[in-house]
Amino acid sequence: MKWYFKAFYQYFNFSGRARRKEFWVFFLTNIFIYWILTNLYRFTDADLTNVPYIFLAIILIPSIAVLLRRLHDSGKNGWNILFVFIPILGWFWLLILLILLGEPKLNKWGPYPKGITEN
Known part of the structure; x- marks a missing residue:
């Protein structure tokens, strides 16, 4: 859970670098939480239709921040996030960038x- 909360501690930090572990733990945990929130209506009579949207609003800025820091770790600038607007190929390219190892140097x-730095 420390990797999940690390993204929240750096809520407005759009510079620097983020390890793959920090990004993927944050991303996958948010998918799981969102899935739970969207299925809460099955277990209660309360009107919880807005809860998933509130959650998405809360995680929007830290998600963008950790995504940009992850791109920085791969040696790419934040403008690479715009690849999401290219259907399929852009998503695939961004996924590759997020999976790649970071640059093992300054x-x-x-x-x-x-x-760990390269000698």
């Missing part, structure tokens, strides 16, 4: 997040 966005 880059213009900071030191390697794992703390």
Whole structure:
């Protein structure tokens, strides 16, 4: 859970770098939470239709921030996020960038997040 909350601690930090672990734990945990929230209506009589949307509003900024930091770790700038507007190919390209290892050295966005540098 520390990796999940790390993204919230850096809520408005759009610079720097994020490890794959930080990004993917945050991303996959949010998908799981959203799935739970969208299925709550099955277990209660309360009107919970807005709860998933409130959750999405809460995670919007930290999601963008951790995504940009993840791109920085791969040596790419934040403008690469615009690939999401290219259907299928853009999503696939962005997914590849998010899966790739980060640059194992200092880059213009900071030191390697794992703390291991190339000699």
